[in-house]
Amino acid sequence: xxxxxxxxxxxxxxxxxxxxxxxxxxxxxxxxxxxxxxxxxxxxxxxxxxxxxxxxxxxxxxxxxxxxxxxxxxxxxxxxxxxxxxxxxxxxxxxxxxxxxxxxxxxxxxxxxxxxxxxxxxxxxxxxxxxxxxxxxxxxxxxxxxxxxxxxxxxxxxxxxxxxxxxxxxxxxxxxxxxxxxxxxxxxxxxxxxxxxxxxxxxxxxxxxxxxxxxxxxxxxxxxxxxxxxxxxxxxxxxxxxxxxxxxxxxxxxxxxxxxxxxxxxxxxxxxxxxxxxxxxxxxxxxxxxxxxxxxxxxxxxxxxxxxxxxxxxxxxxxxxxxxxxxxxxxxxxxxxxxxxxxxxxxxxxxxxxxxxxxxxxxxxxxxxxxxxxxxxxxxxxxxxxxxxxxxxxxxx
Amino acid sequence: xxxxxxxxxxxxxxxxxxxxxxxxxxxxxxxxxxxxxxxxxxxxxxxxxxxxxxxxxxxxxxxxxxxxxxxxxxxxxxxxxxxxxxxxxxxxxxxxxxxxxxxxxxxxxxxxxxxxxxxxxxxxxxxxxxxxxxxxxxxxxxxxxxxxxxxxxx
Numbered sequence: 045x046x047x048x049x050x051x052x053x054x055x056x057x058x059x060x061x062x063x064x065x066x067x068x069x070x071x072x073x074x075x076x077x078x079x080x081x082x083x084x085x086x087x088x089x090x091x092x093x094x095x096x097x098x099x100x101x102x103x104x105x106x107x108x109x110x111x112x113x114x115x116x117x118x119x120x121x122x123x124x125x126x127x128x129x130x131x132x133x134x135x136x137x138x139x140x141x142x143x144x145x146x147x148x149x150x151x152x153x154x155x156x157x158x159x160x161x162x163x164x165x166x167x168x169x170x171x172x173x174x175x176x177x178x179x180x181x182x183x184x185x186x187x188x189x190x191x192x193x194x195x196x197x198x199x200x201x202x203x204x205x206x207x208x209x210x211x212x213x214x215x216x217x218x219x220x221x222x223x224x225x226x227x228x229x230x231x232x233x234x235x236x237x238x239x240x241x242x243x244x245x246x247x248x249x250x251x252x253x254x255x256x257x258x259x260x261x262x263x264x265x266x267x268x269x270x271x272x273x274x275x276x277x278x279x280x281x282x283x284x285x286x287x288x289x290x291x292x293x294x295x296x297x298x299x300x301x302x303x304x305x306x307x308x309x310x311x312x313x314x315x316x317x318x319x320x321x322x323x324x325x326x327x328x329x330x331x332x333x334x335x336x337x338x339x340x341x342x343x344x345x346x347x348x349x350x351x352x353x354x355x356x357x358x359x360x361x362x363x364x365x366x367x368x369x370x371x372x373x374x375x376x377x378x379x380x381x382x383x384x385x386x387x388x389x390x391x392x393x394x395x396x397x398x399x400x401x402x403x404x405x406x407x408x409x410x411x412x413x414x415x416x417x418x419x420x421x422x423x424x425x426x427x428x429x430x431x432x433x434x435x436x437x438x439x440x441x
Numbered sequence: 442x443x444x445x446x447x448x449x450x451x452x453x454x455x456x457x458x459x460x461x462x463x464x465x466x467x468x469x470x471x472x473x474x475x476x477x478x479x480x481x482x483x484x485x486x487x488x489x490x491x492x493x494x495x496x497x498x499x500x501x502x503x504x505x506x507x508x509x510x511x512x513x514x515x516x517x518x519x520x521x522x523x524x525x526x527x528x529x530x531x532x533x534x535x536x537x538x539x540x541x542x543x544x545x546x547x548x549x550x551x552x553x554x555x556x557x558x559x560x561x562x563x564x565x566x567x568x569x570x571x572x573x574x575x576x577x578x579x580x581x582x583x584x585x586x587x588x589x590x591x592x593x594x595x
Contacts, residue, residue, distance in 0.1 A: 072547060072548075074544065074548060105548065107547075107548060119550050121548065139550065141550065143550060145510070148507075148510035148511045149507060149510070151551075153550060158549070160549075164545075166549045167544075167545045167548050167549050170544050170545065170548045172540075172541060172544045173541045173542070173544040173545035173548070174541065174545075175541075198551070200506065200507035200510075201507050202498070202501055202506055202507035202508055204495045204497060204498060204594070205495060205497045206497075207497075207501045207506040207507050207508075208507070209507070243501070243506065245497065246533055246534075300533075300534055300538055301533060301534075302529060302533060302534065302535060305538070333535045333537075333538070335535050335536065335537065336537060338535075338537060392537070394536070394537035394540070397519035397520070397536065397537075397540050398540065400537070440540075440544045440547075
């Protein structure tokens with residue numbers, strides 16, 4: 045895999061040395077090499093453990109754009125990860141879309157797009173675009189999917205002192221997502237989202253909401269549901285539904301001046317599926333600019349609320365019912381939530397206008413009864429408190 | 442065993458980086474204060490000789506806001522003293538924040554950074570042929586009659 049990454053890297057660099065714009069073609073890209081180390085034996089956190097590991101976040105993205113005329117263009121963007129098995133996603137096509145710009149105020153994109161759920165969702169892999177090594181994961185690594193097929197429209201207008209953009213998108217998607225520690229196939233249709241952005245002076249406010257109908261491919265849970273129906277435990281059966289609507293709300297603020305910056309974001313994700321917990325998370329960042337260095341401190345937290353367990357099965361009556369009750373309870377236990385507090389201190393050094401070196405230390409403190417984003421072997425006791433060290437290079441070209 | 446020793450070393454390098462960069466920060470401070478104070482004017486290719494724009498509008502034109510599709514922003518290369526002056530006084534952002542912002546815009550297909558030319562001479566040539574092109578230039582530049590110097594409103 046590393047060899048393949050290297051070959052792609054050489055290809056990109058050679059492409060880049062062609063005239064930057066041959067005809068109306070435009071090639072660009074981004075790359076990152078991130079090394080990480082977790083200060084805890086036998087535990088894994090987002091692919092990092094107690095040995096230096098470069099695989100979880102290192103990647104190369106390549107974009108090609110062809111401009112037909114002033115109104116129409118086509119863009120493709122592919123992503124190659126050094127480790128496709130991690131929770132962060134797989135290598136492949138991230139974007140493939142047509143852009144139509146009928147007026148100076150309106151832009152429409154049609155095709156395969158990244159989901160613009162939260163402030164950094166659609167560019168979370170472009171590390172050069174933000175101060176951290178990885179965006180706060182309580183907000184950005186929840187059970188969300190990264191791309192969809194559909195349409196996205198942005199309308200912008202402004203006055204002497206403000207600038208507003210209203211964005212709407214509609215589409216569908218299928219693939220696989222992680223819920224707690226397990227992965228499942230999913231389908232989403234009627235995905236509808238609205239984003240409002242307001243820029244006044246040095247402040248940007250962003251508020252968004254999205255809705256969609258989801259269906260999870262969990263055959264074992266559906267079988268359990270049928271058994272519960274046969275026993276007439278209809279409430280318990282209904283609580284295991286794998287289909288329903290989902291929605292998310294988001295609010296974010298970014299403030300920048302020459303010396304300081306502040307970023308904050310809050311999100312809440314809720315579904316009609318009892319087996320998926322409600323998640324609420326946020327982060328607050330303060331930073332100091334001292335060109336070419338940026339110093340930042342972030343606090344992030346996530347709170348997860350498990351939906352009420354609708355167990356109607358009497359226990360102690362017979363072995364069969366006891367087993368059924370146990371199977372039912374284990375479904376809720378397995379989707380054990382990710383409650384985690386982190387403090388992150390980091391420095392970004394803009395070595396060149398398109399190259400940044402970053403270092404970061406995070407103190408992680410998870411809820412002791414949940415997974416808290418950690419992978420913990422059954423026979424290991426771990427108090428969910430540890431430190432993560434990251435160092436990396438972000439490049440755009 | 443070698444590997445865990447390496448990770449131990451890397452961990453200390455990260456902490457050391459944070460420490461030394463924090464020290465560097467004090468020394469760079471003196472350098473940062475030594476900024477240029479030359480005057481900047483804003484020039485547009487427009488028939489409207491009385492065009493007035495606010496600082497916010499110029500910022501939005503240069504940062505991909507609503508007006509950026511109506512006016513075509515023109516830049517000098519990163520590191521040029523006049524560009525640093527313009528970023529500081531009118532955009533109000535550091536060069537690294539601006540570069541990070543354009544990486545975001547480019548790879549999400551939202552908008553593109555201003556076109557760049559290496560000299561004010563090339564910029565004037567571009568302004569003359571491109572309607573609604575906007576550029577910042579040194580205040581003492583001789584501006585051709587076809588171009589308009591924008592009045593800055595508070």
